[in-house]
Amino acid sequence: MTNLRVLVIIPTYNESENLAKIVSRVHAANPDVHVLVADDNSPDGTGKLADGLAAKDERVKVLHRAGKEGLGKAYLAGFAWGIEHEYDVICEMDADGSHRPEDFPALMAALVEQDADLVIGSRYVPGGKTVGWPRRREVLSRGGNTWVRLITGMRLKDATGGYRVFRRATLERIDLATVASAGYTFQVDLAWRTTRAGMKVVEVPITFVERELGASKMSGGIVAEALWRTTVWGVRYRAGRLVGRG
Template structure:
């Protein structure tokens, strides 16, 4: 893949404080990429700000959504937009700066040079780390990933992370129309679909930085629900394989 057309999807809900900075950092890291801001009708004016950025820079696009439906729905809408506009590589990135755009070139390099179908920005491979997290949150995250490996059989260190690059062909192959998960569960779902499709997944170390501005959307309840859903998926998958062998 030479000079791929790259789209970075940034979902937003009340991210007016962070949006201009993150877009500028994305283009500082890679001036050629396009950014799609998928805004869920933010009451703080993030959508209007996104329009102003798009008016001044043709590399910025905006997808206005009717209301807050969660991270998964926003990404699915962004994926559909990116596929329709024939981007070669589509990236997930948070608006709050926790996914450092400065790590983006390494992820893209891995996708191209290692011929990967999905590249995960990983906090838990050698060289990866988190900055600014309380210890209990790091324990919860690492424990969640350990549980995901146990119940699904995926050999991924960080299947729950949301900083990742897909080839367009990968998204076309993993049946996005059947994805019903959202948030934390959504990231596990897409990684597992990619693994089950027999596609190549590569993990690249990143530094995850806790947001400085705005409020985090993550909660213990969201994580607990995600782990429960993942457990159900794993049990269903193993049962189907067992019945298939019989």
């Protein structure tokens, strides 16, 4: 791929049916990357399964967390681990296969060739698509992203997308210690911090595939919370700019 040290963070909670498959697919498509399984003390034994994979393959690492605290907290812990271990590039990837590892080389190519600070695997730029989603869910997702663009001023088509590649330097600049958001809000938060810091964000088309095994963690309440929080951020930001101009 490149001479960069690359870490793929896969947060897990009750993903025993999916974990071995996704790790195998990651290394089939990208043999040189390391995988960090950040497990939130899954009752179904996902953490023990991850330990077994790590014992057989030095490219697999495991971060055991005390309990379920949400996607954002898991990623923040993974980012801290990756930064501490001096990886050059740190990626977010779901455990359920919805983020296809086969698309990862395209994200890495954009990072390197376009000198990006953050690359988002986007469902909503030309060439991107979703597979297996009911129409209602896609309308909700597209509508949410439209609202995020309107309220924050970001031009991103898929600010809520969770398939991402960060440079370590990007994560070090956006003050992760003050991130308190989770879920969809977490993804918008990090994208907005990156753009407001003047760094370059690139979107690459991906095919998002609905999970086949296990239960989705997404709910209407999570999306509603995300929209509310981004509205508050956007209003505060615009109000601050008006005060500054005054």
